[in-house]
Amino acid sequence: MNSKxxxxxxxxxxxxxxxxxxxxxxxxxxxxxxVASVIIFGIRALIVILVTVLSCVTSEYISRKLxxxxxxxxxxxxxxxxxxxxxxxxxxxxxxxxxxxxIAAIVVVKQMFGGIGQNFVxxxxxxxxxxxxxxxxxxxxxxxxxxxxxxxxxxITTATPLSxxxxxxxxxxxxxxxxxxxxxxxxxxxxxxxxxxxxxLLIRKIITPTIPICYIGTVFILTLILGKDPIFHILxxxxxxxxxxxATDYTTSPLTFKGKVIFGIGCGILTVLIRxxxxxxxxxxxxxxxxxxxxxxxxxxxxxxxxxxxxxxxxKA
Amino acid sequence: MEKTSFKLEFTKGIxxxxxxxxxxxxxxxxxxxxxxxxxxxGMGIAATLxxxxxxxxxxxxRKVIPDKVRIPAYITIIAGFVSVVQMLVxxxxxxxxxxxxIYLPLIVVNCIILGRAEMYANKHTVLPSIVDGLGMGxxxxxxxxxxxxxxxxxxxxTILGIPILTNLIDPVIxxxxxxxxxxxxxxxxxxxxxLSDKPAKKAELGCSSCPLGKNCxxxxxxxxx
Numbered sequence: 437m438n439s440k441x442x443x444x445x446x447x448x449x450x451x452x453x454x455x456x457x458x459x460x461x462x463x464x465x466x467x468x469x470x471v472a473s474v475i476i477f478g479i480r481a482l483i484v485i486l487v488t489v490l491s492c493v494t495s496e497y498i499s500r501k502l503x504x505x506x507x508x509x510x511x512x513x514x515x516x517x518x519x520x521x522x523x524x525x526x527x528x529x530x531x532x533x534x535x536x537x538x539i540a541a542i543v544v545v546k547q548m549f550g551g552i553g554q555n556f557v558x559x560x561x562x563x564x565x566x567x568x569x570x571x572x573x574x575x576x577x578x579x580x581x582x583x584x585x586x587x588x589x590x591x592i593t594t595a596t597p598l599s600x601x602x603x604x605x606x607x608x609x610x611x612x613x614x615x616x617x618x619x620x621x622x623x624x625x626x627x628x629x630x631x632x633x634x635x636x637l638l639i640r641k642i643i644t645p646t647i648p649i650c651y652i653g654t655v656f657i658l659t660l661i662l663g664k665d666p667i668f669h670i671l672x673x674x675x676x677x678x679x680x681x682x683a684t685d686y687t688t689s690p691l692t693f694k695g696k697v698i699f700g701i702g703c704g705i706l707t708v709l710i711r712x713x714x715x716x717x718x719x720x721x722x723x724x725x726x727x728x729x730x731x732x733x734x735x736x737x738x739x740x741x742x743x744x745x746x747x748x749x750x751x752k753a
Numbered sequence: 754m755e756k757t758s759f760k761l762e763f764t765k766g767i768x769x770x771x772x773x774x775x776x777x778x779x780x781x782x783x784x785x786x787x788x789x790x791x792x793x794x795g796m797g798i799a800a801t802l803x804x805x806x807x808x809x810x811x812x813x814x815r816k817v818i819p820d821k822v823r824i825p826a827y828i829t830i831i832a833g834f835v836s837v838v839q840m841l842v843x844x845x846x847x848x849x850x851x852x853x854x855i856y857l858p859l860i861v862v863n864c865i866i867l868g869r870a871e872m873y874a875n876k877h878t879v880l881p882s883i884v885d886g887l888g889m890g891x892x893x894x895x896x897x898x899x900x901x902x903x904x905x906x907x908x909x910x911t912i913l914g915i916p917i918l919t920n921l922i923d924p925v926i927x928x929x930x931x932x933x934x935x936x937x938x939x940x941x942x943x944x945x946x947x948l949s950d951k952p953a954k955k956a957e958l959g960c961s962s963c964p965l966g967k968n969c970x971x972x973x974x975x976x977x978x
Contacts, residue, residue: 536925566932570926570927571923571925572926
């Protein structure tokens with residue numbers, strides 16, 4: 437037989453996009469926020485990021501090895517999880533706790549459910565919630581910008597704008613909020629850097645704007661209706677980080693356009709409800725995780741009909 | 754011959770047919786009270802006492818109880834023994850009564866006890882039933898105790914109230930919260946599955962691969978039919 441007639445199984449065309457290329461783009465998009473956190477919080481921010489990344493990659497390698505599966509550390513997804521996890525931690529966090537978070541994210545949330553593409557919630561966010569539940573004091577000790585050094589004794593702790601807003605003592609300063617001159621988690625503070633990263637992801641077509649726009653738009657409209665300051669609510673807390681980098685995670689967000697709209701609006705409603713009426717000052721992580729769990733149901737309800745099927749014509753046939 | 758079968762009846766409850774980890778019965782008290790090792794011991798002993806007594810009584814009465822009303826009859830017998838145990842605990846160890854709270858009277862509806870009555874005691878004579886109850890009780894206590902030790906050690910840094918890790922690491926509070934309970938529970942089930950017989954092949958999933966398969970009434974009925 438002529439070997440030229442051999443037909444391989446589909447797909448016949450490959451766009452050339454691989455997981456590692458996508459993850460590399462996400463890492464590039466995260467660099468502005470990383471630089472901002474190092475400038476604002478000092479070199480310790482970089483150390484925390486290195487610890488979580490190292491912990492994530494090592495746990496990925498070891499757990500894949502133990503489960504006798506192929507090694508996936510080169511797809512860089514563990515690196516992204518590590519950076520995102522560090523972005524969700526305060527800079528003063530104990531390094532052992534940060535490493536524990538990395539292990540929880542990769543081993544418990546990701547690999548136990550089958551690895552990349554199989555996790556039912558975002559690993560970095562789930563690890564953050566595990567840490568918040570386990571170490572409430574360490575996870576809510578915020579340092580003032582530009583005061584952090586190596587020794588723990590020098591840290592000047594303060595409340596985040598959101599928790600100040602709950603008790604009504606925050607003086608609004610959009611400039612500081614936009615450029616991240618405020619206490620908070622390492623990656624969430626600098627809105628400018630996060631938006632820059634988001635624009636990069638949009639240009640590279642790694643994410644579609646549907647989820648971030650629906651999410652942030654819902655928060656804007658709801659806080660406006662409820663008589664709060666919408667711009668303050670968008671710039672403070674982890675909303676931008678969550679909307680751009682966490683809610684758009686491929687594995688844990690819906691595939692269809694309608695599904696993405698529902699997902700984004702749901703995240704927005706939950707975030708506003710938790711922030712304004714819940715016991716916690718911040719609710720981005722919980723709302724994204726909750727919507728992550730609903731994704732299979734959202735996808736089932738918004739399934740795309742094949743062309744020519746469904747609608748009224750079914751009865752006639 | 755009889756001696757070895759007694760030994761088997763006793764040991765099967767510890768790993769192979771462990772009521773909590775292999776049969777997944779009685780999960781409610783397992784998850785709720787294992788935040789500390791001392792609770793686990795109290796609960797385990799109380800449930801074991803009830804289990805032995807109810808197995809013995811039901812085995813004695815197995816020919817008297819009409820089949821149609823056997824469940825209410827079993828529940829009445831079990832409730833009687835639970836009341837006795839509850840009064841004893843209240844009288845002699847009021848602290849344990851306080852920590853166990855509602856879960857002590859809830860032993861009445863613990864499915865391990867009803868399960869053993871239905872699966873074992875109503876088909877066997879008194880002595881094997883007592884040994885079965887003892888084995889199952891020890892298995893239940895062992896599972897609760899291992900969960901309690903792990904959760905207390907990691908979640909509060911102590912074992913039976915004695916500080917072990919308190920100065921070394923910060924306690925990981927999530928282990929004494931419900932999610933940590935489910936996590937430890939799942940890990941122990943995985944270990945118990947690994948330690949017992951080879952896992953059933955996928956094709957065999959169903960009634961025949963269940964550890965209760967031998968004793969289950971629905972299977973034997975199907976075979977008869």
